[in-house]
Amino acid sequence: MTDQTNHDVLLEMKDVKKHFPVKQSVFERVAGESQKAVRAVDGVSFHINRGEVLGLAGESGSGKTTIGRLALRLLDATDGQVILDGVVLNDLSAEELRRTRKRMQVIFQDPMASLNPRMTIGEGVGHGYKIHLNSDPAAVRRAVLEIMEKVGLTPADVLYDKYPHQLSGGQRQRAVIARALITRPDLIVADEPIAMADVSVRVLLLDLMKQLKEEFNLTYLFITHDLATAKYICDRIGVMYLGKLVEIGDLRDIYGNPRHPYTQALLAAVPVPDPTLRTDDPPIRGEIPNAINPPSGCRFHTRCPIAADICSQEEPVLREVDGEPGHFAACHLRTGDYKHLDPENQDATEAPPQ
């Protein structure tokens, strides 16, 4: 759990973009309208160190799931580079990519949709092993039983022959985790892995993921909309808004000293399970805008409580927060050149809008 001194980077995203073209109608084509695209991910850079858990948070439509799929090259990036352990994934041929796949695995939200209903748990968990490592049936079975024990799917020899519908929700997600681990990957992309699980089962799954991370020396990209869950498992957090990374930093910096107004809004919106800590503060207005036509300048300016004129004109870049190495935020007023416009920095004659 201690800070690792050798900060070697496992995954790096370099100015990655993913634009999904929008289908044009005949009329639009005849009228010569330019091709529109959903800019799901629009220039995102970050890295994950080996052995680290990086959380990606944001509302739906922020692009966090697309990032996860780009990291695994389940989607091809429109622009930019995805680098896994020094290898640029964008350049790999299909065959090279296939061989690299065993090093990166994924855990999705819905285990029922992830497991083949016609395969037994044992077959499903062992599928990747058979393809990537060893197709000998006895070896597959041995490996499957071993990994099932590790993830707490016991008695493993009984559950081996069960079908997904015969298991509880928590057991199914354990099977998905086992299937991901059996190829001994370096990187696991976990996309809302506990969102479907019952409250009492969530902690067990999170603790299991923590424990397996130590045991198998894993690195997680943990995608979630729930900042409370993220705080429990992540080392660093990145916050996304409309295809952009707006803030990234250590757990302590993000929760203790969030700088971007969006991060602050997101944190303030999480309902605290304590009736003595009720808030009457109205949250920020509006909903996440359309990614086909994102707002100019800072994409958050339409909902931002402190937005100034500059925010609609110029796009802010990620800049390091003073005195907090590794903590970056993209806000003109907080980390950019317009700090004098930040209500926080002005004399507290009036109550600053929160």
Next chain:
Amino acid sequence: MASERELLMHLENLSVNYRTRRGWVSAVDDVTMDIYKGEVLGLVGESGSGKSTLGKALMRLNPRSARVTGKLMFLGEDLMTYSNAQMRRIRGDRISMVFQDPMTSLNPIQRIVNHITETIRTHQPQTPESEAVNRAKELVDVLGISDNRLDDYPHQLSGGMRQRIMIALGLALNADLIIADEATTSLDVIVEAQFMALLKDLCREFNLTILLITHNIGLVAQLADRVAVMYAGRLAEVGPVETIFKDPQHPYTRGLLGAVPTILLDDHEELYRMEGSPPDLIAPPPGCRFHPRCKHAMDVCKIETPVFKPIENGNATSCWLYDDIPAEFTGELLVSAQEVVGT
């Protein structure tokens, strides 16, 4: 604090069993509970705890495969004795429901305004169309939607707006009780917070009575006046929200609340780990249904069902830890539960 609380609804020994191919599912078992006027009652539980089934039972909306028994006293009358025609006058008019997913609850080929006017005019046919339209305008105004959106179709609205339209439908007839079944689950966290703030305002302004069915513990802590915790079809604990959170008594309530991650969590703070998962309700465990997962389980818990009754701190709970254990389970005469169940 309301000292003279006016009773709106009283459930007595309410049970719901579903017939399935594998047998009878005991979805709600022997629930006795009050709902008072003007309160927000949070009903929490995991999936399969029976909270949605209970919510539907209050409007007698359970499917035909369900056998519902017990009493549903609503303003002094037992709804269980009502005919279908009588129930139709209760539904929507007196008790209304806000569902989880607005996209499946709203008609995609009907304009928003027609949803609201149709609701009003079905229940109050004497209302002229123009007046219904005016009421619709007032309603969406209260909910912070400009009335030029009334002519839109559901898909043209954002998720948050659609959910507010669902609330508008719930409010349209000034129902005495609004049942909100996971009404915020499909919303993003910021929109959910907006919706929560709106609901708080509405409660203050219109003195609404809301049964808030949810698995979101944070939401209940923020909104509810009282909380009812369900486990495996039964009530585990009911009490004022402060007491439930500060001084929970039932081991399940404690475990559930201790298992919720919060953003106030300290670094490396551990959460409570409740082993196991909720039981299959076709063959629920005998005795207390929570006993296979309970750290405090005693012999009596495996055989005898604990009675749901008030305890010292003002809550009510069903747990043998707070009740007199029958003589045969105390002292020397210890019978192994396995033996008894086995016979």
